[in-house]
Amino acid sequence: MNNEERVVRFSGSARFAHxxxxxxxxxxxFTGLTLFTPALGRVLTPLFGGHVTxxxxxxxxxxxxxxxxxxxxxxxxxGFIAWWKDVFSFGANDIKFLLxxxxxxxxxxxxxxxxxxxxGGEKMNSVVxxxxxxxxxxxxxxxxxxxxxxxxxxxxxxxxxxxCMILATCMVCMHGYLGSLHPGSGESFWGMWKGTVRSDxxxxxxxxxxxxxxxx
Amino acid sequence: xxxxxxxxxxxxxxxxxxxxxxxxxxxNDLPAEKNQLITSYQAQASTTHNTWxxxxxxxxxxxxxxxxxxxxxxxxxxxxxxxxxxxxxxxIYKTESGYTLIDQEKCIGCGYCVANCPWGVPKTNPELKKTxxxxxxxxxxxxxxxxxxxxxxxxxxxxxxxxxxxxxLAKTRLAxxxxxxxxxxxxxxxxxxxxxxxxxxxxxPAFYGLPENPTTSSSLVVWKDWVQPYGIWLIPLALAASAxxxxxxxxxxxxxxxxxxx
Numbered sequence: 001m002n003n004e005e006r007v008v009r010f011s012g013s014a015r016f017a018h019x020x021x022x023x024x025x026x027x028x029x030f031t032g033l034t035l036f037t038p039a040l041g042r043v044l045t046p047l048f049g050g051h052v053t054x055x056x057x058x059x060x061x062x063x064x065x066x067x068x069x070x071x072x073x074x075x076x077x078x079g080f081i082a083w084w085k086d087v088f089s090f091g092a093n094d095i096k097f098l099l100x101x102x103x104x105x106x107x108x109x110x111x112x113x114x115x116x117x118x119x120g121g122e123k124m125n126s127v128v129x130x131x132x133x134x135x136x137x138x139x140x141x142x143x144x145x146x147x148x149x150x151x152x153x154x155x156x157x158x159x160x161x162x163x164c165m166i167l168a169t170c171m172v173c174m175h176g177y178l179g180s181l182h183p184g185s186g187e188s189f190w191g192m193w194k195g196t197v198r199s200d201x202x203x204x205x206x207x208x209x210x211x212x213x214x215x216x
Numbered sequence: 217x218x219x220x221x222x223x224x225x226x227x228x229x230x231x232x233x234x235x236x237x238x239x240x241x242x243x244n245d246l247p248a249e250k251n252q253l254i255t256s257y258q259a260q261a262s263t264t265h266n267t268w269x270x271x272x273x274x275x276x277x278x279x280x281x282x283x284x285x286x287x288x289x290x291x292x293x294x295x296x297x298x299x300x301x302x303x304x305x306x307x308i309y310k311t312e313s314g315y316t317l318i319d320q321e322k323c324i325g326c327g328y329c330v331a332n333c334p335w336g337v338p339k340t341n342p343e344l345k346k347t348x349x350x351x352x353x354x355x356x357x358x359x360x361x362x363x364x365x366x367x368x369x370x371x372x373x374x375x376x377x378x379x380x381x382x383x384x385l386a387k388t389r390l391a392x393x394x395x396x397x398x399x400x401x402x403x404x405x406x407x408x409x410x411x412x413x414x415x416x417x418x419x420x421p422a423f424y425g426l427p428e429n430p431t432t433s434s435s436l437v438v439w440k441d442w443v444q445p446y447g448i449w450l451i452p453l454a455l456a457a458s459a460x461x462x463x464x465x466x467x468x469x470x471x472x473x474x475x476x477x478x
Contacts, residue, residue: 035304035326037444051305051324052345105457107465109472146331152433154331158302159439166447170454177458183465 005199009191011079017072024065031058087123094120114207132168218312222382225415228393229373230286232271236365240269243364265341268350287424291337291350296409298432299329314412315352334430
């Protein structure tokens with residue numbers, strides 16, 4: 001197998017959605033944390049020049065955060081469907097992955113069964129982050145336009161926004177690390193940056209997917 | 217030590233003249249607002265950032281006769297306020313005299329208190345991005361004067377004094393009023409740790425559109441007592457796990473290399 005041979009892993013629209021959400025999420029996180037606890041507020045608020053600006057930036061980014069996946073969806077709906085088809089084809093190999101991965105995470109060598117385009121962990125990440133993002137956006141708009149909604153709904157949106165923020169941020173921390181500095185991450189960063197990965201890496205890490213791609 | 221103050225609102229004596237509302241605006245320098253009739257006599261729907269107290273008028277029909285029941289709305293100055301718990305910027309505080317106040321310097325108008333007050337009292341001025349509500353005329357009461365609404369009340373429906381004195385008066389009045397109004401009851405003494413504004417009602421709270429048992433909403437408990445103090449630690453935990461992995465993966469890799477490299 002030629003080491004220079006590459007296969008397409010992520011389309012332009014998927015990469016646009018991924019990196020667009022990376023930027024908007026991080027800005028939303030830090031502008032939002034100004035209101036999470038008074039202590040965090042004291043540290044973070046001056047960075048944005050006060051609560052009024054932080055709130056304005058948060059709202060502008062929120063609109064971007066909502067529009068970006070919708071644009072990607074409109075450009076490449078088929079790709080979106082393919083992603084979720086793979087995520088929900090959760091089988092024995094994915095469960096084995098999830099059971100063994102904690103060991104690999106800390107550096108122990110384990111035998112992992114062949115994975116599809118997304119491994120068991122990536123499937124979990126897809127579900128948790130997407131659910132959190134949808135709930136963050138919905139609860140955010142309810143709080144933004146609170147006069148239009150029943151008080152009880154508005155009240156519950158505050159803890160929901162907080163819980164989803166925590167879940168999404170945990171996933172982002174782990175995902176960011178696994179996609180870059182973890183020794184096993186290898187080509188995965190380039191898959192999302194350039195769109196292509198080395199064929200031998202694909203064959204090794206996502207054997208099921210590689211077979212499908214090369215056969216067709 | 218400052219003694220706890222209290223305002224006793226004896227709704228059985230209120231005539232609905234609204235002088236309290238006007239006196240409040242005069243003392244606190246609040247502009248008049250344009251409004252329109254909602255029901256027969258009612259023009260004010262709720263407190264606003266410029267109207268901190270108002271009277272709601274309720275028609276009670278019994279044996280073919282109609283009676284007006286009045287209710288004075290303003291901040292209740294709870295002992296254990298939800299607004300204070302909800303505020304993300306520590307702008308709301310309690311005074312020793314029992315009042316719940318918004319520090320306008322710290323208020324950022326986020327509206328978290330607006331959404332979490334069980335009576336929906338505080339309101340945000342959208343232009344100034346500051347939230348306002350009744351201050352209990354703290355500047356007056358801490359300088360030996362009565363609150364503006366109490367000082368102006370003609371039928372003697374409003375009383376101001378030390379908490380114990382007001383509670384005793386409320387109980388006496390309740391006993392008197394009960395003869396004609398069997399459903400009469402005190403309102404506020406059991407709510408939110410006890411309120412600084414204590415009411416004598418002639419009917420059930422629901423008749424006035426008031427919550428029967430105002431409490432801190434469970435969403436606020438989840439948010440402030442669970443998610444905020446404990447949930448947030450999941451993030452440093454995720455970062456710590458990544459940092460640990462960064463180190464251990466490299467140690468294990470190096471050990472394997474030195475073992476297999478020979």
